[in-house]
Amino acid sequence: MSLRYALLALLSVEPMTGYDLQKEFQSSVGHVWHAPDSQIYPELRRMEKDGLLEGEDVIWGQKGTKRLYHVTPGGKKALRTWANTTMEYTRTRDPAHLKAAYLELAEPAAARDQMREHVRHHTEQLEQWQDKLRELQSGTSAMLNRRLAATPEADRRRTTEFKIFAYEGLIARAQTEIEWAQRGMSLIDALDKPS
Amino acid sequence: MSLRYALLALLSVEPMTGYDLQKEFQSSVGHVWHAPDSQIYPELRRMEKDGLLEGEDVIWGQKGTKRLYHVTPGGKKALRTWANTTMEYTRTRDPAHLKAAYLELAEPAAARDQMREHVRHHTEQLEQWQDKLRELQSGTSAMLNRRLAATPEADRRRTTEFKIFAYEGLIARAQTEIEWAQRGMSLIDALDKPS
DNA sequence: TTACACATGTAAGGCGTTACATGATTCT
DNA sequence: AGAATCATGTAACGCCTTACATGTGTAA
Numbered sequence: 001m002s003l004r005y006a007l008l009a010l011l012s013v014e015p016m017t018g019y020d021l022q023k024e025f026q027s028s029v030g031h032v033w034h035a036p037d038s039q040i041y042p043e044l045r046r047m048e049k050d051g052l053l054e055g056e057d058v059i060w061g062q063k064g065t066k067r068l069y070h071v072t073p074g075g076k077k078a079l080r081t082w083a084n085t086t087m088e089y090t091r092t093r094d095p096a097h098l099k100a101a102y103l104e105l106a107e108p109a110a111a112r113d114q115m116r117e118h119v120r121h122h123t124e125q126l127e128q129w130q131d132k133l134r135e136l137q138s139g140t141s142a143m144l145n146r147r148l149a150a151t152p153e154a155d156r157r158r159t160t161e162f163k164i165f166a167y168e169g170l171i172a173r174a175q176t177e178i179e180w181a182q183r184g185m186s187l188i189d190a191l192d193k194p195s
Numbered sequence: 196m197s198l199r200y201a202l203l204a205l206l207s208v209e210p211m212t213g214y215d216l217q218k219e220f221q222s223s224v225g226h227v228w229h230a231p232d233s234q235i236y237p238e239l240r241r242m243e244k245d246g247l248l249e250g251e252d253v254i255w256g257q258k259g260t261k262r263l264y265h266v267t268p269g270g271k272k273a274l275r276t277w278a279n280t281t282m283e284y285t286r287t288r289d290p291a292h293l294k295a296a297y298l299e300l301a302e303p304a305a306a307r308d309q310m311r312e313h314v315r316h317h318t319e320q321l322e323q324w325q326d327k328l329r330e331l332q333s334g335t336s337a338m339l340n341r342r343l344a345a346t347p348e349a350d351r352r353r354t355t356e357f358k359i360f361a362y363e364g365l366i367a368r369a370q371t372e373i374e375w376a377q378r379g380m381s382l383i384d385a386l387d388k389p390s
Numbered sequence: 391t392t393a394c395a396c397a398t399g400t401a402a403g404g405c406g407t408t409a410c411a412t413g414a415t416t417c418t
Numbered sequence: 419a420g421a422a423t424c425a426t427g428t429a430a431c432g433c434c435t436t437a438c439a440t441g442t443g444t445a446a
Contacts, residue, residue: 001433002288002290002293005293005297017396018398018399019398022397030286031287032287033287033293034286035434037398037399038400038437039435041400042399042400060443061396062442064397064442065397067398080300083297083298083301084300085305086305089291092228092320093406094228096284097361097365098197098224098227098228098361099277100357100360100361101357101361101362102357103360104350105275105278106275106279107279110278113281114281117284121284158298158299159299162299165382166293166298168378169292169295169372170292172371173371175371176368176370176371180367183363184360187357187360191352194352196404196405198406212424212425212426213425213427214424214426218424230406231406233407233408233427233429234406236425236428255414255424255425256414258413258414259413260425285434391446392445393446394443394444397442398441399440400438400440401436401438401439402436403434403437404433405435406432406434407431408431408432409430409431411429412425412427413424414425415424415425417420417421418422
């Protein structure tokens with residue numbers, strides 16, 4: 001259900017096509033929520049059917065058309081309701097920690113690879129998020145600037161601060177994961193050669 | 196696909212029924228991976244069809260029977276392969292951080308509620324995991340003890356240490372989430388009354 | 391004219407959730 | 419006799435992934 005609200009949030013800044021949205025899901029929002037095009041296009045249709053969006057066919061070149069979606073009042077309301085509602089947390093389901101709990105079944109070399117991969121993955125994420133955070137802080141985030149331009153002055157500070165806050169959380173989590181996996185590598189070494 | 200390996204890992208200690216497994220998924224493994232009975236029973240059937248398990252009908256009471264599953268050599272091999280294989284990481288999909296990024300759309304009171312709920316949820320998890328960790332460390336974990344009894348002496352230390360390691364990771368993550376949400380509450384307060 | 395970006399989907403299948411269903415056994 | 423526990427599923431639906439599929443526009 002979150003996909004729907006991520007789309008609404010993006011479209012509440014300005015009308016976009018499915019393609020535009022898909023690109024945002026590869027960069028900006030994509031850092032928090034990923035979705036492929038094959039999920040986005042049908043969801044936009046459903047949202048239109050549910051009255052949250054209105055699609056408008058726009059001429060594109062000579063023969064082409066593209067469908068620009070904009071948020072309806074119903075969509076704005078749904079977005080506000082979502083923002084004001086506490087979500088329920090789903091039960092834990094964590095492949096990385098499940099595997100870690102059974103690392104004794106792996107060869108030490110394979111165990112090390114897994115921890116190295118965990119570090120690599122989260123380092124990559126961390127760097128993306130840190131870049132994004134710097135953009136937000138320096139006012140060079142294109143998406144945020146467009147959003148701020150459409151936001152009443154009194155809410156601009158909040159808007160920026162909460163985006164920064166979200167990324168700080170992701171960064172803190174990535175750092176925690178990296179430290180954990182590094183401890184894991186030490187542990188594997190210690191158990192492998194207990195000398 | 197992880198459900199399959201979680202089931203294999205549990206069954207590699209001793210044969211169990213679907214019901215037994217389901218209970219483990221509510222307590223021990225359930226702290227890392229959750230699954231409802233409606234998912235477990237069909238998965239056991241599929242695993243049997245795939246040659247990873249063998250089910251045996253056991254008489255139970257006068258009229259009843261129950262199905263005890265035990266791991267086949269093929270199942271053991273599949274478990275070892277899984278343990279030795281680096282998993283691919285799926286793209287981020289994080290409802291809590293997505294909502295945090297748009298917290299300016301919520302009333303301050305609702306935003307506070309959400310952060311409070313985030314703290315509550317992760318505190319609850321944290322406590323569960325800390326309990327479990329203490330059990331592991333004090334040697335009072337029934338599941339671990341059964342596993343150790345079926346483990347060659349040379350691997351017992353590793354087995355225990357990796358379980359501890361997995362829970363330490365979950366604990367560290369929960370703590371990070373709690374600190375983040377607490378910073379969130381301060382931020383909401385600061386933005387609400389900028390004095 | 392060729393490559394890259396723009397544009398929009400369908401189809402099959404897997405995993406997971408929630409709700410619905412049923413019956414035997416054992417303990418008090 | 420009743421309650422709690424043991425035991426095993428089915429059905430419908432939603433979300434997500436992967437692979438397949440097609441066509442236009444624009445700039446080098």
